[in-house]
Amino acid sequence: MLDFFLGHYAYLFLVALFVVGLYGVVTKRNLVKKLIGLNIFQSAIILIYVAGASKWNATVPILEGSGASYGDAGVAQEAAHGAIEAxxxxxxxxxxxxxxxxxxxxxxxxxxxALLITIHRRYGTLDESELLERMS
Amino acid sequence: MHWEFELVILVFLLAAAIVALRSKDLLAAVVTLSVYSFMAALICAVMGAVDVGFTEAVVGAGITGVLFIVAIYQTERKSVD
Known part of the structure; x- marks a missing residue:
């Protein structure tokens, strides 16, 4: 139970981050703030994928050394048997x-x-409700 | 897996996200967004995704921040919310 919690608690934080980003996109009035919310949303999704890929007792997917000169003895043994343990x-x-x-x-x-800069040049504001008034 | 490091960095990550959305000064919000991106890069490195980590640090904390700052100086710095 504790192992399960320690292995999965990162998802709770990342879903919270997801919700924070969505809150920013939906409720903020300034368009730059909406874009910041969108960025947070995006990297929350990226981190969820990275968290899903990680596992216990495993290292970075880089094979040490090359050819005959393996740095790690275990890797060298595995390579000598012709199989890298995935x-x-x-x-x-x-x-x-x-x-x-x-x-x-x-x-x-x-x-x-670039779109925001164009909008600001034409309408003189980045506030959403003010922008809708000036556009009509 | 080093879950203690992860916990500390995740708390910082969530705090940086909330501060970036609550700040009324857009420049401060963008700097906090850069901090957020750097924390995300650290999380990637701790979870074993080093390639994603350094791409996120260069692109997320570097180029995105520069683009936002240029856009803010072209438009306006204050925000109502």
Missing amino acids: AHYINPLPHTLMLTAIVVGVATTGVAL
Whole structure:
């Protein structure tokens, strides 16, 4: 029970973070604040994937050394038998997916900020309700 | 897994997110968002995702912060909420 809690409590924090980001997107009136909420939302999702990939008694998915000169004796033994034990390493597939998500996220943030600058030049405000009044 | 480190960094992460959304000064909010991104990078490193960690530190805490600051100086710094 305690092991289960220690292995999963990070999800509680990350879901709380998710809700904080959603609260920012929905209730804040300033558009820059909405964008900050969106960023928080996005990295909460990224961290949920990273937390799902991690496991106990496993190391970073990097094979030490190369060829004959292995640094770790255990890894060298495994390599000598021709099999790398996958259970000793953290699953790297979610990491690569989230790497892509981070880069796409910064691109969308840049586009959103360019739109905000254009909106401010045309209407002179970034407040949502004031903006709706001036647009009508 | 070092769950004590994780707990401390997660508390900082949640606090930074809440402060970034509550601050009325947008520049302060953006700096706090950079702190938040750096904490997220630390969480990634502790959980064994070092590649995600350093990408998040460079892109999330660096480039996003610079983009936000440029946009804020092009527009306005004060926020009503």
